[in-house]
Amino acid sequence: MLEKIDLSRKLGKDEYKAAAGELRERLGELQRGARRANLPIIVLFEGWEASGKGTLMNELILPLDPRGFRVHYVHSIGEDDQNAYWPPLRRFWDITPPRGSIGIFSHSWYRLVLDGAARTPDSKTYEDISSFERQLAQDGAVIIKFFLHISKKEQKRRLLKMDADSSSKWRVSAKEWRENENYEKRATRIDEMIQYTDRDYAPWTLIEAHDKRHAVVKILATVANRIEKRLGEAEAPKDEPTPPEGETAVSQAPLGGSTLSPSVLKNLNLNKSISTEEYREKLPKLQEKLRELQYELYKVRRPMVIAFEGQDAAGKGGCIKRLTQKLDPRGYHVSPTASPNDWERAHHYLWRFWEAFPKAGHIGIYDRSWYGRVLVERVEGFASEDEWRRAYGEINEMEDQWVRYGTIIVKLWLQINSEEQLARFTDRQQNPEKGWKITDEDWRNREKWPKYEEAAEEMMLRTSTTYAPWVIVEANDKRYARIKVLTRAIETAQNALGMS
């Protein structure tokens, strides 16, 4: 593909001045429009060494209001880098632009395939990147990807020139020369990358970078046109975000792979219980076992994610307390999931969960989780049907990435029946020390019990995968529930660590 690019394109000085001047003004205006329309915009620059990335990026930045963009330089990461302690895409989720602003990337997530030229990236990496871009695009992001192209000869010419100049000599190292020597091999890789990741919702634009003027105008025009197009679409009367064209998105997870059968909640035996004596005997032993496992995880640097969901007053807090009672606080954290704050709302709904992902070797415990999208947001109408239906697939993709990184996932649904909830609510209300735990909202949610149960059933069917199955915990008896939670967490960790 790269071979066919016509690198001889040039732009005369006057033509350039007129075109660039007009584009700069348009860009300023469009940036203000994108801000009003709350549009997140991603502009990324990949390209050959010495293709002029810095200069060209600056040309894009200068007409922009600095309050509305941020430049990210994406480094290669070594083994000792903090980022090596997280699933590969986490550091890119971290820097996705909030709505209404522009993220400009010098290098990007394509380092995952372009770094380490020796080994071929597995196709999963391309899938992960496409899933990342598709999720952002479906959330409304405009994604603009540039590859700055120069020929082998031109690259060599530029490197020699830089090397001859004392002020730029230091910028030419063995790495740059190696790239020039292996130009053809790398070109094949780049071709492959572009082919695999050139999608309607995130197309690549090749920039012929021999002539700076040509390159500047093409970059400015591409960015301006893409934003303008989207703003035009946004003005058309629709209340749904524009779905990306082409490529059928994973809008619904298939039911086939589920490890659960429908109506599982209704057929549950909620009378399971254990005696106080058994509880008292088992609890400390299990807690100690989990603490040992926590150290094992730490030693082998594997993260563990334990997510709790369930109706109000199902006993999540009590279970979490028993789960963590003997853990080393330096190796776990409890993340309560409340309604998103403004800053979280300015990002993709999964953003905050990527942010809170535990470091390798640590345990992240979630009091409610990313499943809020298909539970409370579905029932209360905070997410549109399109959005929550899409979420099943998005969540499965995310958990799949986590598991492939080595994460141990335990997802717990605590089930009580309506009578038990009523009894607990009443108790909270009458007990002055627990009074703060109950609000009018809890009573209002209670009225929607059947809707929540329906949502929970579908959630479990669609997201109970082989790699991250749901565990249903019969929770009418608190002691029984706590023991089951600990037992299942321990079993899952032991299995994953090959200790069972």
Added chain:
Amino acid sequence: MLEKIDLSRKLGKDEYKAAAGELRERLGELQRGARRANLPIIVLFEGWEASGKGTLMNELILPLDPRGFRVHYVHSIGEDDQNAYWPPLRRFWDITPPRGSIGIFSHSWYRLVLDGAARTPDSKTYEDISSFERQLAQDGAVIIKFFLHISKKEQKRRLLKMDADSSSKWRVSAKEWRENENYEKRATRIDEMIQYTDRDYAPWTLIEAHDKRHAVVKILATVANRIEKRLGEAEAPKDEPTPPEGETAVSQAPLGGSTLSPSVLKNLNLNKSISTEEYREKLPKLQEKLRELQYELYKVRRPMVIAFEGQDAAGKGGCIKRLTQKLDPRGYHVSPTASPNDWERAHHYLWRFWEAFPKAGHIGIYDRSWYGRVLVERVEGFASEDEWRRAYGEINEMEDQWVRYGTIIVKLWLQINSEEQLARFTDRQQNPEKGWKITDEDWRNREKWPKYEEAAEEMMLRTSTTYAPWVIVEANDKRYARIKVLTRAIETAQNALGMS
């Protein structure tokens, strides 16, 4: 000091159960109170290896609502750590708890004096730590510091026990044994540390950690009492945050050290100008020079901070555009300072500027800055007189820390006169392409011109230090201003790099 501690204290089981139970309930209640009162709380744990830090921290955490606290494990940092690219305290500012929540630290900023036992920390490090804690305390934070103490003999006994147990053996390394061998030397260092940093606003509490029950109760009681005391004070009718007791805070920077004389703005010759020809000739040369210096900074890993202040329409944006036109975008960022958002407001007012501090080798450019505290916040009454008066000293301390780390600071005040501002406002209003740049607020601010000028004069007098002087830029002529800004930035960098 450590020698005199009575380590024989013990608590019986029943006594412990009663006391701990009551304290846990009180703590839950107090945490909710602290949340309502918007109190930030810092609890830090330092102590000997094997003193039981993990277990004791967990005992504190368990009665707390996880929505209201966060545990931070503070690592030692190596040379390759990302944190080595910032002034030492930046990573601690980063994790200060927002108002209404509790930050719990396993190790802390005291690593700055306790790590690297061989070299003696210089007294500046103690000053920096005290300045950090004092600034947070004056902002309303409750600071609770624990040192967990065990004897050399007890430490050895515990290490041997851990070493004999296969599940904990891996936790005992050469480092732990070295500490035990050098116990006395380290004890002297700890004594010194406690002596230097035990202040009324951030006192140390020594925990006799031989007996776990005694330690738990003392920790819970200390935290509960400190929070309770503060909540009691908060209820007393005052509209000012409680100033820390003892130690005269640096409430006002002395005028003696200033490099400027009063009324400097009024006596300024604003007619300075240069011709278009001179401007066109000089500008590109200066821009190229600055780009070269940017690479120099990068090579020697020194950060540069360029802050712009000035009346509305003084031309800050235009200067920044010319300053950055030829810079490499991977090595600079422009931070526009708007009114703080909710998350920023939940922190100390300097927090967001520590966050935005450029990495070593990078240039951070600020379109308005931390000086907002003594300019707009003073004039508009967003900060109380106590607060903005205190800010002069706080800002000087911060800049002093930055400079000692190697930072090159350029602070630019762009001065125009009232007539010139009126002309520019009118032009903006009449020009459709610039119309978005002018709002009613600008006109309202204009009426407060004399107040802003008074605030600016005092700011320059109190914060023009030898290590970070103010540069006044006569800005009625835009071209003159831009050239002067570039020239001064270049000169300052060259001086600092020893290139002049």
